[in-house]
Amino acid sequence: MFLRRIRGLFSNDLSIDLGTANTLIYTRGQGIVLDEPSVVAIRHEHDGGRKSVAAVGEEAKLMLGRTPQNITAIRPLKDGVIADFTVTEKMLQYFIHKVHESRLIRPSPRVLVGVPSGSTQVERRAIKESAAGAGAREVYLIEEPMAAAIGAGLPVDEPQGSMVLDIGGGTSEVAVISLNGIVFSNSARIGGDTFDDSIINYVRRNYGTFIGEATAERIKHRIGAAFPGNEMLEIEVRGRNLAEGMPRSFTLNSNEILEALQEPLHSIVSAVKNALEQTPPELGADVAERGIVLTGGGALLRDLDRLIAEETGLPVVVAEDPLTCVARGGGKALEMIDQRGLDLFSSE
């Protein structure tokens, strides 16, 4: 324990956004120091069936769907929570080391990890223990909407309602925050991954062609939109034709993708509407006056703010650098530990 404290002197406090799609690490005073996909490639040794980590992060993501038999590229998180405990621990260990790579002493940082507000006690404990197993000296948990709101610069400590919609890779969280606390939150297990799945399903249904997850993600980034624009974008993609069994190339346009995304988008809008219905009227009035703030990677989907504005009739703004809001907010919360104590953090 004493040794850990000594090692802690050589470690930075970290705020980790352990996301389904990407893991981000924010270091006090340095900003975002790591942004890598939450992917781990596992190699199965031929002798004795031992497993070892072949690659983590960006390198492992390139392997997704392109691995030989002895390598499995997996995403250890699903729907914002841990699906594979051991692999998550290895991944976190790798990332924490990477952030401290210039250090001689094994790092033992204080770590703040964001958890979905809808996660269960078991899921939270898994995240906490995973971070501790990866070498963290102390682990704090914070609910992601709270971290996102702090990161977006909302006045969370004021007696005013602020609504934040954080669309991550696996979950979408909507929360109303006032006086450093979450008044109401709603979590839907819909996120960027669901968008990808919807695109894959749409292409299979309408083109009889099977495309991979990486291709679906590329389509979403290039021509994905949540609201009909007056600009038609196109992309050429390749997939395996189900009838012929041969790889074929074809062209998709943004209206088709908009159509493909209708179902998950509708679920997100429903979650927001539901939250607004449940919000106490005073706080609802504050939200109506200033608007809803979008954070998370999903906020980068073209015209998502317009869709939500149209559906709710409220102003909607996209936060500055929405991808890093949770990590940055967690970092700010870590800095406030000494001033405010632990009232920002969630218990297990």
Added chain:
Amino acid sequence: MTTADEAPAPTPEHPTPGLAGSAIPDSPGRELRQARQARKLDVSHVATALRLTPQVVEAIERDDYAPLPSATFVSGYIRSYARLVGLDPEPLNQSFRRLHPNAEPPPRHFARSEQNGEQTDGGGLAGALVLALIVLAAAAGGYAWWTLRSGPDEPAQQAATPDPSAPPSFSASDPQRELAPAPGMDRDTEARSPSDRAPSVVNEPPTEADSETGSEPTLGTSPDVRMAEPGAEPPTSATDPIPEVADSPALESTPADSTVESPSAPLPTPPSPEVERPASSATQTPADDEEEAVSAPADSSATAIELGFTGPCWVDIRDATGEVLLFGEMSRGDRETLAGEPPYSLVIGNAAAVELTVGGAPYDLRSVARGNVARFELDPAEISSRTPDATD
């Protein structure tokens, strides 16, 4: 698909080329108002499209941020407004941040690459700390090694080196081990059996000598012993040791008392003819050993090997079983009688400072010493059989 009043929304890939100024405008509100007027839109129209009140839109156009909510929201409003009227939102946002005192600077994404210099600075500081710790640890380790080593090495100052192949044995379980007592101690340490002085033997029953001396000399105190030497009273080599050891039961009946007065006996003189192998007391327990020394002094006196020290000397003496009889640094005035299984293996660091007698007869160490260090095997029985030839 789109409402008629809305301009095409510029995307990151396709920013509207004409209106997007690369230079940061002084007033984002004025830019927005000009763009709105160029598109012939009125404030209420923009307010409806952005779901804001007309007052908020006007405040934005006046660059009056006091009645508006926090910077996060205003920045978002400006971006939406810019897209609505077909401007590139980023320059407008940057100028807004300049105007708004509370606006946060844009987040530094991927700060790692930007901050490499700073990173190495921090790493350098931590590295320097680590280096300092390592140097300190090495210095402490070196000092500890030197202190532990320099005790046995002390005779080297008198041109004698101990046998490096005989590593100091710190085994506390060796009850036969003897150590040099501190100079001041041998004043009140009256002839004790070797077991009495065995240091750090935890289970040893306390003896009279223990209570007298208060503390047993240990290996750890050897530096102290060394430091105490200069101040030690310089006794004459011939007279000093004898009164001190006079009570020793092992010595009482030996003729050694007379022979040690001639320290520089040139040749091994014949020991007494009734030399016998000493009783093997090495296997006995320390307590037994003491009693044995009292009850059978005559038995061991015939082949008793005594060491008288006239100066500081490092010794390592083992018996035939490999058991350590005497190990460590002896000081001037010490006398020791060996009890163990002959033949003995001796290493004497400073042969000139040792008077060795076998069965009362002096043994010439210089004949076996190389330089000033004597390394040799000694079997009292052999000497007793060889001495008649020597006399011939």
